[in-house]
Amino acid sequence: MKDSNAKPLTEGELDRLEELLASFDNAMTLERVDGFFAALICGPELVQLEEWLLAVLGENYARANDDDARNTVLLLIRHWNTIADTLEFTLSEETVYLPVLSLDEEDGVAHANEWADGFMDGINMRRESWQELFSDENHAGSLVPVLMLYHEDDPDPELRTDPKALENREEIIQVMIASLTHIYRYFDERRQENARRDAAESMPRKSDKVGRNEPCPCGSGRKYKHCCGAGSSTLH
Numbered sequence: 024m025k026d027s028n029a030k031p032l033t034e035g036e037l038d039r040l041e042e043l044l045a046s047f048d049n050a051m052t053l054e055r056v057d058g059f060f061a062a063l064i065c066g067p068e069l070v071q072l073e074e075w076l077l078a079v080l081g082e083n084y085a086r087a088n089d090d091d092a093r094n095t096v097l098l099l100i101r102h103w104n105t106i107a108d109t110l111e112f113t114l115s116e117e118t119v120y121l122p123v124l125s126l127d128e129e130d131g132v133a134h135a136n137e138w139a140d141g142f143m144d145g146i147n148m149r150r151e152s153w154q155e156l157f158s159d160e161n162h163a164g165s166l167v168p169v170l171m172l173y174h175e176d177d178p179d180p181e182l183r184t185d186p187k188a189l190e191n192r193e194e195i196i197q198v199m200i201a202s203l204t205h206i207y208r209y210f211d212e213r214r215q216e217n218a219r220r221d222a223a224e225s226m227p228r229k230s231d232k233v234g235r236n237e238p239c240p241c242g243s244g245r246k247y248k249h250c251c252g253a254g255s256s257t258l259h
Contacts, residue, residue, distance in 0.1 A: 031105040032098060037123065040098040043091055049081035055141035056099070057106070057123040062145025064107050065206045067213035068152045069221055072100070078148065113204045114211060120203055124196070135196050139172035156209060165206050168199035 032040065041053040051059060056079055063070045076084065079099065084092060109120040124133035146153050157163055172195065177183040189195060233239070 028097075028100055029104050029108065030101060032102055036098060037102075040095065040102065043095040043098070044080075046091060047080050047084055047095075050084070051079050051141060051144075052125070052137055054123060054125045054135075054137040055144070056102070058138035058141030058143075059145045060103050060106050060141075061110075061120065061122065061203060062142040063148065064103070064110055065203065065210060066145065066149055066153060067155075067210040068149045068217055069214075070148065074148075078144065110204070110207045113207060119200050121200065122196075122203075132192065133196065134192065135172050135199070136175055139169045139199075142169050143173050152213075155213075156206065162205070162209055165202040165209070168195050168202055171195060172199070 037053065044050045044053055044056065059075070059079065063075060076096065076099070080095070084095075106120055109118065112118050113120070122135070122138050124135050124138055126133055156166065171184045171188060174182050174184045175189060
């Protein structure tokens with residue numbers, strides 16, 4: 024039987040998640056969550072579920088309706104796992120992760136600014152560990168599409184992206200999607216090293232061998248390969 028936490032969200036479930044997020048005070052939008060998750064999954068360091076939940080839903084999320092809070096968390100975990108699984112496939116297959124982008128109500132165009140904001144939120148949560156990529160002259164260009172969209176409406180005129188550079192927004196978004204795969208591959212070795220280190224610190228030294236597709240013994244509800252035995256960056 025397929026792990027219920029591994030099933031991608033349907034269109035209806037994405038709409039429901041969007042509604043639930045809007046019901047919390049100071050929660051991220053769905054588009055921003057998607058970018059935030061993508062950065063955390065691509066990055067070299069694992070982030071615990073409790074930490075990213077606080078960032079996504081805000082400090083008062085526990086005060087919301089219990090059923091709504093529970094359903095929101097379950098939907099968020101499934102969406103996280105969808106992104107993590109798809110990006111892991113990019114290591115061995117010709118595939119890409121397609122971001123969840125909202126269409127502007129006025130022009131019907133996906134602007135992707137909130138997605139870029141979320142991605143930068145994820146980077147800033149572990150900024151020091153991302154510095155390697157920012158400083159790498161050969162690979163830092165993979166961050167350019169995100170930074171262009173992130174700085175489009177920057178209050179500082181000197182940081183604001185030149186509007187002419189964003190005239191072909193659809194092309195920039197396509198490059199951003201391809202760059203996501205590049206960033207995930209760039210940090211893959213570091214991510215696996217950190218996952219092994221964290222697993223060694225958190226798991227008992229003497230334990231029965233756990234299959235990669237079996238439930239993780241830590242109780243997160245996810246497969247071992249996506250949790251304490253992570254070679255990918257699905258977190259708990």
